[in-house]
Amino acid sequence: xxxxxxxxxxxxxxxxxxxxxxxxxxxxxxxxxxxxxxxxxxxxxxxxxxxxxxxxxxxxxxxxxxxxxxxxxxxxxxxxxxxxxxxxxxxxxxxxxxxxxxxxxxxxxxxxxxxxxxxxxxxxxxxxxxxxxxxxxxxxxxxxxxxxxxxxxxxxxxxxxxxxxxxxxxxxxxxxxxxxxxxxxxxxxxxxxxxxxxxxxxxxxxxxxxxxxxxxxxxxxxxxxxxxxxxxxxxxxxxxxxxxxxxxxxxxxxxxxxxxxxxxxxxxxxxxxxxxxxxxxxxxxxxxxxxxxxxxxxxxxxxxxxxxxxxxxxxxxxxxxxxxxxxxxxxxxxxxxxxxxxxxxxxxxxxxxxxxxxxxxxxxxxxxxxxxxxxxxxxxxxxxxxxxxxxxxxxxxxxxxxxxxxxxxxxxxxxxxxxxxxxxxxxxxxxxxxxxxxxxxxxxxxxxxxxxxxxxxxxxxx
Amino acid sequence: xxxxxxxxxxxxxxxxxxxxxxxxxxxxxxxxxxxxxxxxxxxxxxxxxxxxxxxxxxxxxxxxxxxxxxxxxxxxxxxxxxxxxxxxxxxxxxxxxxxxxxxxxxxxxxxxxxxxxxxxxxxxxxxxxxxxxxxxxxxxxxxxxxxxxxxxxxxxxxxxxxxxxxxxxxxxxxxxxxxxxxxxxxxxxxxxxxxxxxxxxxxxxxxxxxxxxxxxxxxxxxxxxxxxxxxxxxxxxxxxxxxxxxxxxxxxxxxxxxxxxxxxxxxxxxxxxxxxxxxxxxxxxxxxxxxxxxxxxxxxxxxxxxxxxxxxxxxxxxxxxxxxxxxxxxxxxxxxxxxxxxxxxxxxxxxxxxxxxxxxxxxxxxxxxxxxxxxxxxxxxxxxxxxxxxxxxxxxxxxxxxxxxxxxxxxxxxxxxxxxxxxxxxxxxxxxxxxxxxxxxxxxxxxxxxxxxxxxxxxxxx
Numbered sequence: 001x002x003x004x005x006x007x008x009x010x011x012x013x014x015x016x017x018x019x020x021x022x023x024x025x026x027x028x029x030x031x032x033x034x035x036x037x038x039x040x041x042x043x044x045x046x047x048x049x050x051x052x053x054x055x056x057x058x059x060x061x062x063x064x065x066x067x068x069x070x071x072x073x074x075x076x077x078x079x080x081x082x083x084x085x086x087x088x089x090x091x092x093x094x095x096x097x098x099x100x101x102x103x104x105x106x107x108x109x110x111x112x113x114x115x116x117x118x119x120x121x122x123x124x125x126x127x128x129x130x131x132x133x134x135x136x137x138x139x140x141x142x143x144x145x146x147x148x149x150x151x152x153x154x155x156x157x158x159x160x161x162x163x164x165x166x167x168x169x170x171x172x173x174x175x176x177x178x179x180x181x182x183x184x185x186x187x188x189x190x191x192x193x194x195x196x197x198x199x200x201x202x203x204x205x206x207x208x209x210x211x212x213x214x215x216x217x218x219x220x221x222x223x224x225x226x227x228x229x230x231x232x233x234x235x236x237x238x239x240x241x242x243x244x245x246x247x248x249x250x251x252x253x254x255x256x257x258x259x260x261x262x263x264x265x266x267x268x269x270x271x272x273x274x275x276x277x278x279x280x281x282x283x284x285x286x287x288x289x290x291x292x293x294x295x296x297x298x299x300x301x302x303x304x305x306x307x308x309x310x311x312x313x314x315x316x317x318x319x320x321x322x323x324x325x326x327x328x329x330x331x332x333x334x335x336x337x338x339x340x341x342x343x344x345x346x347x348x349x350x351x352x353x354x355x356x357x358x359x360x361x362x363x364x365x366x367x368x369x370x371x372x373x374x375x376x377x378x379x380x381x382x383x384x385x386x387x388x389x390x391x392x393x394x395x396x397x398x399x400x401x402x403x404x405x406x407x408x409x410x411x412x413x414x415x416x417x418x419x420x421x422x423x424x425x426x427x428x429x430x431x432x433x434x435x436x437x438x439x440x441x442x443x444x445x446x447x448x449x450x451x452x453x454x455x456x457x458x459x460x461x462x
Numbered sequence: 463x464x465x466x467x468x469x470x471x472x473x474x475x476x477x478x479x480x481x482x483x484x485x486x487x488x489x490x491x492x493x494x495x496x497x498x499x500x501x502x503x504x505x506x507x508x509x510x511x512x513x514x515x516x517x518x519x520x521x522x523x524x525x526x527x528x529x530x531x532x533x534x535x536x537x538x539x540x541x542x543x544x545x546x547x548x549x550x551x552x553x554x555x556x557x558x559x560x561x562x563x564x565x566x567x568x569x570x571x572x573x574x575x576x577x578x579x580x581x582x583x584x585x586x587x588x589x590x591x592x593x594x595x596x597x598x599x600x601x602x603x604x605x606x607x608x609x610x611x612x613x614x615x616x617x618x619x620x621x622x623x624x625x626x627x628x629x630x631x632x633x634x635x636x637x638x639x640x641x642x643x644x645x646x647x648x649x650x651x652x653x654x655x656x657x658x659x660x661x662x663x664x665x666x667x668x669x670x671x672x673x674x675x676x677x678x679x680x681x682x683x684x685x686x687x688x689x690x691x692x693x694x695x696x697x698x699x700x701x702x703x704x705x706x707x708x709x710x711x712x713x714x715x716x717x718x719x720x721x722x723x724x725x726x727x728x729x730x731x732x733x734x735x736x737x738x739x740x741x742x743x744x745x746x747x748x749x750x751x752x753x754x755x756x757x758x759x760x761x762x763x764x765x766x767x768x769x770x771x772x773x774x775x776x777x778x779x780x781x782x783x784x785x786x787x788x789x790x791x792x793x794x795x796x797x798x799x800x801x802x803x804x805x806x807x808x809x810x811x812x813x814x815x816x817x818x819x820x821x822x823x824x825x826x827x828x829x830x831x832x833x834x835x836x837x838x839x840x841x842x843x844x845x846x847x848x849x850x851x852x853x854x855x856x857x858x859x860x861x862x863x864x865x866x867x868x869x870x871x872x873x874x875x876x877x878x879x880x881x882x883x884x885x886x887x888x889x890x891x892x893x894x895x896x897x898x899x900x901x902x903x904x905x906x907x908x909x910x911x912x913x914x915x916x917x918x919x920x921x922x923x924x
Contacts, residue, residue, distance in 0.1 A: 190621065
């Protein structure tokens with residue numbers, strides 16, 4: 001909804017609420033998408049939550065599923081037992097797992113205990129999957145039919161049993177042992193001649209996932225095969241549930257957010273920015289900053305080793321920020337490129353040597369070019385009287401050039417190899433490596449710079 | 463497909479190709495998902511491309527649509543006219559727009575000219591939308607029925623006209639003037655009693671998009687409403703086409719990639735890492751590095767202003783890298799958090815002042831804490847004989863503490879406000895602002911540090 005439309009809607013609702021026009025409100029809620037009802041509830045805040053849920057009637061659980069986690073938890077805390085039961089049993093099973101997974105274990109189990117026995121069993125099974133697996137996000141609420149039916153029989157069967165399924169877009173042919181035989185788009189089924197056997201209806205080859213498949217691979221599968229739902233099976237092909245693309249889009253968006261946050265050296269946030277308390281936010285950010293700060297302290301140690309050189313040639317100190325930042329920039333460039341290429345599987349682990357050769361060459365080219373700019377700047381400033389770098393300014397400029405080539409090469413090299421090393425040892429080459437690379441390159445960059453200086457300036461300044 | 467499975471598949475195909483078992487190959491291709499056929503084609507490279515496309519027969523266009531842009535363009539260059547016609551007309555219209563959009567304008571129009579007149583008109587219309595709008599990504603190939611039918615009549619109509627539509631998951635009720643009345647899930651239609659009027663079938667409220675809606679808003683709409691397809695209309699509600707979620711997932715993934723790349727100070731890449739030539743990649747990276755390098759040169763100018771202070775108190779130079787990097791880290795933290803929160807619409811433009819107050823307070827808290835660590839480190843090292851910061855080491859430590867508080871506060875402040883400023887003036891507060899913030903904070907950090915030093919150390923060291 002656009003901002004103007006939202007403003008108008010808020011205004012309308014305020015009027016209805018003030019005049020207590022229950023019937024009009026109920027009719028209005030019935031015509032709205034549950035996501036919009038949830039948004040409207042969020043606007044009016046805690047006082048009107050109960051009212052909106054009552055107005056939603058049988059769609060209460062759906063609306064509840066669209067609320068933000070914080071609001072859901074508050075409602076659960078304040079609900080009387082009957083309300084709790086209604087919300088829990090009306091919520092789609094996959095959304096329920098997501099919510100319960102965020103609650104303390106004891107609370108989650110207590111809530112599950114309020115469900116009918118069979119749903120409770122399902123709920124416990126879903127919760128027992130690791131957070132990052134396909135099993136955790138699936139819903140057992142799919143439309144299955146026997147593979148022995150004709151198209152007409154299948155449609156009749158779907159009419160009989162299909163109500164309340166998570167989706168009817170894809171129908172699953174499941175044999176007597178519960179094994180998945182084939183999936184079939186409802187559209188293909190509708191188009192098929194009534195007497196066709198369902199197994200003979202042409203459909204692109206089936207794609208199934210194991211319950212243990214990691215979420216990243218699930219995302220790749222959705223992208224690759226352009227499906228709206230994918231079946232989840234156990235190791236013996238028994239069908240357990242389905243994953244729908246809307247859940248995966250939410251998961252992908254959350255992953256995107258945490259990638260960008262980790263790249264910016266923040267622990268990934270679980271809540272929106274505005275929902276964090278001040279101190280909670282400071283803690284989330286302080287941890288990382290402190291770790292990087294401790295790493296950066298090594299720069300003071302490194303500089304300490306060259307204190308005598310700096311005292312002899314103060315001019316050297318002037319270029320320290322330029323050199324280490326440029327090294328850091330080239331390092332985070334390389335890391336972000338490689339991490340992303342690994343995540344999208346454009347690069348595999350065994351490509352490391354090809355990448356290494358290429359990045360060293362890129363580093364030399366980039367560092368050489370930047371160094372030339374730096375060199376020219378120093379010579380020009382000196383000649384034009386804009387700066388005074390002493391009688392040996394030419395050697396100083398040369399030091400900067402050679403150092404930049406070295407530092408940028410080291411930056412691209414370590415930036416591109418760290419993700420491979422992390423992946424090789426089974427870690428997630430997460431975007432959080434970018435700030436680490438910058439710190440590593442800062443320290444090493446100083447050493448490179450002063451070593452180059454001690455060679456080039458020996459006998460002149462040093 | 464897992465790596466092992468892929469290896470096995472490659473091996474099998476090699477056998478079939480060597481023994482020229484055309485019939486077995488054709489049958490195998492028919493059983494495969496087009497995405498997998500495309501992947502197999504990519505494995506065998508240019509020599510076998512023609513063969514695979516012939517084997518795909520009538521699914522040629524579908525397989526072609528799944529190839530990578532580079533491969534598509536090579537095939538188009540080498541195709542004879544009849545092949546071109548077949549590929550162009552069999553490709554789904556939205557994928558076709560995507561491909562043509564990447565080609566030079568003259569080539570795109572020449573290719574469109576080979577299509578039947580009506581499709582050519584559609585193709586030109588799609589291409590004329592701006593790259594970032596819903597219109598650019600829609601397909602005009604949707605299933606529409608009259609709103610006056612009953613459920614049974616609607617199903618019969620879909621059977622008659624539904625073949626070859628982009629999706630049948632959602633059916634659109636369109637009136638005589640071409641205006642969108644309602645959308646309806648095929649599943650709901652199948653479940654409805656045969657004599658129900660289609661407009662009476664319950665379905666969550668309709669969500670429509672304008673053709674001019676920006677892609678980011680389209681993504682939000684898909685996330686919010688959990689739909690697999692959304693209708694696109696012009697300003698007078700005439701229905702133009704649909705957007706399917708699989709296309710939007712691809713677009714979102716591409717956006718995610720370019721966000722992360724821009725955050726790492728790289729111009730967003732159009733191709734996978736491995737597809738770039740060496741010099742093309744160096745150019746892509748060099749541009750940004752050079753811009754940031756020119757900005758960083760200001761650090762040398764700033765340091766030049768304090769050359770005398772450094773000469774008097776070399777100890778000051780030792781902490782320069784620590785201070786500016788910490789400022790940079792806090793700045794990129796703040797930018798990445800705010801950019802993401804703005805993109806997800808968790809924050810709106812008018813929240814800027816609330817954010818400002820909060821970030822200044824966070825900056826003081828974080829900078830104060832980090833400064834305390836730095837202070838302690840200097841005092842401890844001095845006492846333990848690990849470093850020698852001179853007789854005024856206490857004042858030096860105090861300078862570091864106060865400077866860090868100032869630099870980190872300035873970092874969070876400028877990092878959090880820059881995205882608001884960019885958004886305010888109509889720019890995309892892209893993740894590329896992160897490296898800029900770091901550069902800005904480097905220069906300002908130096909000034910803050912030396913100013914603090916000149917106050918605290920006056921009369922002692924300076």
